[in-house]
Amino acid sequence: xxxxxxxxxxxxxxxxxxxxxxxxxxxxxxxxxxxxxxxxxxxxxxxxxxxxxxxxxxxxxxxxxxxxxxxxxxxxxxxxxxxxxxxxxxxxxxxxxxxxxxxxxxxxxxxxxxxxxxxxxxxxxxxxxxxxxxxxxxxxxxxxxxxxxxxxxxxxxxxxxxxxxxxxxxxxxxxxxxxxxxxxxxxxxxxxxxxxxxxxxxxxxxxxxxxxxxxxxxxxxxxxxxxxxxxxxxxxxxxxxxxxxxxxxxxxxxxxxxxxxxxxxxxxxxxxxxxxxxxxxx
Amino acid sequence: xxxxxxxxxxxxxxxxxxxxxxxxxxxxxxxxxxxxxxxxxxxxxxxxxxxxxxxxxxxxxxxxxxxxxxxxxxxxxxxxxxxxxxxxxxxxxxxxxxxxxxxxxxxxxxxxxxxxxxxxxxxxxxxxxxxxxxxxxxxxxxxxxxxxxxxxxxxxxxxxxxxxxxxxxxxxxxxxxxxxxxxxxxxxxxxxxxxxxxxxxxxxxxxxxxxxxxxxxxxxxxxxxxxxxxxxxxxxxxxxxxxxxxxxxxxxxxxxxxxxxxxxxxxxxxxxxxxxxxxxxx
Numbered sequence: 001x002x003x004x005x006x007x008x009x010x011x012x013x014x015x016x017x018x019x020x021x022x023x024x025x026x027x028x029x030x031x032x033x034x035x036x037x038x039x040x041x042x043x044x045x046x047x048x049x050x051x052x053x054x055x056x057x058x059x060x061x062x063x064x065x066x067x068x069x070x071x072x073x074x075x076x077x078x079x080x081x082x083x084x085x086x087x088x089x090x091x092x093x094x095x096x097x098x099x100x101x102x103x104x105x106x107x108x109x110x111x112x113x114x115x116x117x118x119x120x121x122x123x124x125x126x127x128x129x130x131x132x133x134x135x136x137x138x139x140x141x142x143x144x145x146x147x148x149x150x151x152x153x154x155x156x157x158x159x160x161x162x163x164x165x166x167x168x169x170x171x172x173x174x175x176x177x178x179x180x181x182x183x184x185x186x187x188x189x190x191x192x193x194x195x196x197x198x199x200x201x202x203x204x205x206x207x208x209x210x211x212x213x214x215x216x217x218x219x220x221x222x223x224x225x226x227x228x229x230x231x232x233x234x235x236x237x238x239x240x241x242x243x244x245x246x247x248x249x250x251x252x253x254x255x256x257x258x259x260x261x262x263x264x265x266x267x268x269x270x271x272x273x274x275x276x277x278x279x280x281x282x
Numbered sequence: 283x284x285x286x287x288x289x290x291x292x293x294x295x296x297x298x299x300x301x302x303x304x305x306x307x308x309x310x311x312x313x314x315x316x317x318x319x320x321x322x323x324x325x326x327x328x329x330x331x332x333x334x335x336x337x338x339x340x341x342x343x344x345x346x347x348x349x350x351x352x353x354x355x356x357x358x359x360x361x362x363x364x365x366x367x368x369x370x371x372x373x374x375x376x377x378x379x380x381x382x383x384x385x386x387x388x389x390x391x392x393x394x395x396x397x398x399x400x401x402x403x404x405x406x407x408x409x410x411x412x413x414x415x416x417x418x419x420x421x422x423x424x425x426x427x428x429x430x431x432x433x434x435x436x437x438x439x440x441x442x443x444x445x446x447x448x449x450x451x452x453x454x455x456x457x458x459x460x461x462x463x464x465x466x467x468x469x470x471x472x473x474x475x476x477x478x479x480x481x482x483x484x485x486x487x488x489x490x491x492x493x494x495x496x497x498x499x500x501x502x503x504x505x506x507x508x509x510x511x512x513x514x515x516x517x518x519x520x521x522x523x524x525x526x527x528x529x530x531x532x533x534x535x536x537x538x539x540x541x542x543x544x545x546x547x548x549x550x551x552x553x554x555x556x557x558x559x560x561x562x563x564x
Contacts, residue, residue, distance in 0.1 A: 123405060123406050123409045123417070124405050124409070126409040126412055126413055127405045127406070127408040127409040127412065129412070130408055130409065130411070130412035130454065130458075131408055131450060135405070157473055158473055158474075158475050160475075166461055168413060172412065172458070172461070175457075175469070176412075176454070179448055179454070179469055179471070182471070182473035184468065184469070184470055184471070184473075184474040184475075184480070185468070185469055186466065186467070186468040187457070187461055187466070187467055187469075188466055189461070189464070189466070191439055191440055191464040191466075192440075192466040193440050193442075193466075198466070
């Protein structure tokens with residue numbers, strides 16, 4: 001029977017490591033606070049917002065939500081970014097996606113203050129992840145995968161990792177974070193001819209594609225660690241990952257479920273970034 | 283018998299594509315010009331400088347060399363960077379490495395104007411390579427590898443690539459450039475347990491390690507394309523690549539030699555970047 005890598009103990013440990021730091025910040029008169037900017041009512045954005053608020057609450061971090069209508073234009077969103085940038089009571093800013101088509105996303109991202117960019121979307125944060133330097137924060141989900149593996153004692157140095165999906169939220173930054181930890185990473189995507197063949201070679205298989213049930217028995221072997229970063233709606237209407245959990249989980253050494261897996265850790269990482277941002281502003 | 287991927291025809295084709303653009307620039311009163319900043323007399327830096335000057339000359343691009351002593355400090359180098367940044371007759375700036383230990387390399391790189399950064403060392407250039415956006419130029423050697431493969435008609439989409447070496451000059455940026463072209467890349471390095479095993483699976487094997495003869499018969503298979511990006515001094519004192527050429531070349535479909543391989547293309551790419559920089563400044 002495989003081990004279940006649930007997110008809760010990892011998130012709990014991360015939050016515990018923040019307690020003293022938050023207490024110190026409050027002693028110095030600073031209440032760490034995250035601003036969440038959103039346009040419209042996209043279900044994915046709303047669900048991430050709820051999770052972010054809850055993750056921050058559990059850690060003892062304030063949140064402030066700024067919601068614009070889906071019809072908002074670039075100038076309106078930039079105005080809110082400027083306000084959050086300039087507000088000394090706000091230490092981290094999260095811009096929820098998707099943003100409506102009429103918004104110039106790159107302009108919005110570029111306007112964000114790098115030191116308040118807790119989800120790694122500004123130019124110096126992106127370059128820092130690529131270069132392996134502390135020029136900002138990494139995207140929370142990518143860092144959550146590393147935290148998950150570390151928490152459960154999975155050795156990274158010398159390991160072979162296959163990542164499915166090359167997004168800027170998970171796949172590409174995660175490949176760089178893991179390479180910096182001396183893992184050998186193969187980055188697969190929609191144009192990879194035989195991802196199952198490659199996946200079977202991995203010590204650690206991480207799926208961040210967004211296709212329910214895509215990773216089946218053919219992708220895995222016993223002894224393998226599988227992280228499922230997909231968040232999909234299953235045919236039964238329930239949230240599920242990229243991995244066909246019932247069929248894959250008996251075959252591998254360890255697997256993270258969806259829900260209650262990596263996603264749970266993501267918001268704890270977000271809280272950690274807000275605390276670091278608040279500390280860095282001294 | 284394997285095909286020899288020499289650099290000269292690739293470089294020649296790139297330079298030919300620049301002729302009209304340079305003529306147009308000169309018509310508009312702009313003589314494209316590259317400034318080369320160097321500290322000391324490191325043999326590698328001097329050799330790259332000579333190649334860069336020759337590559338620019340062949341393309342009809344001016345060069346200006348600024349050499350500081352190996353004892354120069356950060357302020358002195360920053361002063362030269364500022365001068366080149368502010369000189370409207372200079373369109374591209376190349377900072378040769380190695381830099382002496384007392385220099386704050388990151389401060390120097392950050393001072394460089396992004397639009398004159400023809401070798402991809404500034405923060406926006408690095409982020410652009412990572413994200414796949416045109417925020418600057420990619421490191422010339424990484425781009426030279428892609429140009430080489432394109433010139434010889436090697437399909438990238440759907441191919442499996444193994445890169446040996448994770449430097450910021452070649453390995454990491456090249457992995458991103460090739461991923462953007464729909465290749466599936468495995469990035470190997472000194473901590474990869476069995477690089478030969480992985481290399482044998484590649485359609486395209488690219489070595490950028492800096493170890494003479496490291497890539498031997500055990501790394502290759504027939505049908506494979508091998509690019510050798512290593513520049514080493516062999517036991518006979520001659521320049522050689524990472525690949526044991528005499529033993530490997532009969533076994534593969536195509537191979538690039540050292541010298542006369544990728545390095546020859548690198549300076550043509552550098553020339554192309556200078557021309558683009560000169561155009562962009564209008």
